[in-house]
Amino acid sequence: MNAAMTEKKSLFQRFLAWRTKKIKDKHFILILSFVVGILTALAASLLKFLIEYIKHFLTENFDTTGVNWLYLVYPVVGILLTGLFIRNVVRDDISHGVTKILYAISRRQSRIKRHNTWSSLFASAITIGFGGSVGAEAPIVLTGSAIGSNLGSVFKMEHRTLMVLVGCGAAGAVAGIFKAPIAGLVFTLEVLMIDLTMGSLLPLLVSSVTAATVAYILHGTEAMFEFRMDEPFLMERIPAVLLLGILCGLVSLYFTRAMNRIEGVFRRYSNPYIKLAIGGVMLSILIFMFPSLYGEGYDTIHMLLNGTSAADWDKVMDNSIFYGYGNLLLVYLALVVLFKVFATSATNGGGGCGGTFAPSLFLGCVVGFVFSHFCNGYSLAPLISDNIPEKNFALMGMAGMMSGVMHAPLTGVFLIAELTGGYDLFLPLMMVSVSSYLTIMIFEPHSIYSMRLAQKGELVTHHKDKSVLTLMNIESVVETDFEQVHPENDLGEMVKVISKAKRNMFPVVDARGILLGIVVLDDIRNIIFRQELYHRFTVGRFMVVPPARINMNDSMEEVMRKFDETKAWNLPVVDEDGKYKGFLSKSRVLNTYRQTLVDFSED
Secondary structure, X not given: OHHHHHHHHXXXXXHHHHHHHHOOHHHHHHHHXXXXXXXXXXXXXXXXXXXXXXXXHHHOOOOOOOOOHHHHOHHHHHHHHHHHHHHHHHOOOOOOHHHHHHHHHHHOOOOOOHHXXXXXXXXXXHHHHOOOOOEOHHHXXXXXXXXXXXXXXXXXXXXXXXXXXXXXXXXXXXXXHHOOHHHHHHHHHHOOOOOOOHHHHXXXXXXXXXXXXXXXXXXXXXXXXXXXXXXXXXXXXXXXXXXXXXXXXHHHHHHHHHHHHHHHHHHOXXXXXXXXXXXXXXXXXXXXXXXXXXXXXXXXXXXXXXXXXXXXXXXXXXXXXXXXXXXXXXXXXXXXXXXXXHHHHHHHHOOOOOEOHHHHHHHHHHHHHHHHHHHHHOOOHHHHOOOOOHHHHHHHHHHHHHHHHHOXXXXXXXXXXXXXXXHHHHHHHHHHHHHHHHHHHHHOOOOOOOHHHHHHOOOOOOXXXXXXXXXXXXXXXXXXXXXXXXXXXXXXXXXXXXXXXXXXXEEEEOOOOEEEEEEEHHHHOOXXXXXXXXXXXXXXXXXXXXXXXXXXXXXXHHHHHHXXXXXXXXXXXXXXXXXXXXEEEHHHHHHHHHHHHHXXXXX
């Protein structure tokens, strides 16, 4: 057995050596991006199949004309099963998939754990199939990024290439699950905030197109949401479009702030069963009252985008206590908008696994429909337009909410256009997206994905300096050729150390290797030649506290901040336990930065 494994490793090493000689890196990256596109599309297809199968199996016999009590049971069971799967099989936190990717890019050199290539997929399938009011897109984006990261690691690709492959996985995942190649590309650049050069765009495009093509082959070339535009866009409706954008921005702000606060309540509890009890009860009651909150909500989107009469729209209230009360449609949908954030937060906070992609689309569609239907029903439309078509504005609302929640106006525009084939509404889609984005930016500078990392100072943005610093790591620049001394050493022993040292700075450590301070040669130069003092002074007496310490887990941006604040040229490096690891030289960091910038710009 061992001999066979050794032989396989040897063959793989020979392949790597052959690949290095025969295939240039820039060509091999394209090959990897193609493979990533295929794998992410297959993963997306599997996830969609599992969700639909579980949902159909559980709800196919439900009565559409009345309440269904099993809505009180399924969500709790789903969260329970997901929690058990995560705690006993995965044994790691896999929530907030896009945030995990941003953290990996910022702090983990674009390395994502191997289990993320499958764990989020199965966990989210269970959660959503049983009714969890979240989306499958963030988990599949994390899955795709993990596939790209680990595939690059297997082939020993450098950090800069790993970042590109992480982006390829995300782009392929979005393109594969939505059949939207342009949206996949734009999402990676806009939401993941990777500052890539033009040469890096080609692999992203290859992954997006490949994933979308595989999705077309498996599921047909039709748009994900059927949409037929009955009324063309008229310039007279621009005021209504802008008002809808502002409304979407405000609802996005409510959704973002409320979700952050509600999940903060869940974070106060460490016992998973207490979280399950709170989240499960909240989610079950909400889904029982408003079945539209079950799962991703795509059925509701289909109804609102394709309905043409009150009878069609009233189907949204099927399976609920509101069935048969068509006059309460707007009340029902307004309550859905109000409580969707509670359902989504309860799902994730209670132990489920899912994202905010689908909730954003769902809310946007409902908000756009409610806005237009309310204006038409209460004769407000003539104040801003002659008539406001509900279907068109439901579509625009989806773009507005995506733009506001994710702080990604281009992603909102292209995703909705590709999801529905609504390219004829491209101009109003842009208007809604931009006005929504500008509205939420007044109140909230960070998206729902990045706000947690931004609060901790761990967020990478579209900033060339920060992007280059992200490509660097402390391990590559730490210097270890400093002679260590101990606090009990006397001056005579210190002089012996100085005589063989090549540096003028000496770390002082205890028996466990904990850094206690430093000795600077210039500080003791006036006494090192006075032999009568050799046994009177100890290192502990003349050592000094360093102006700052660098932790091995610090980002390079944090390192440069410490250098700037202390005006020091050398700072000691310690691990999490305070053990001495070496020194960082500001000059070496700057030299490495310049070289990294050159490498980064070669594309």
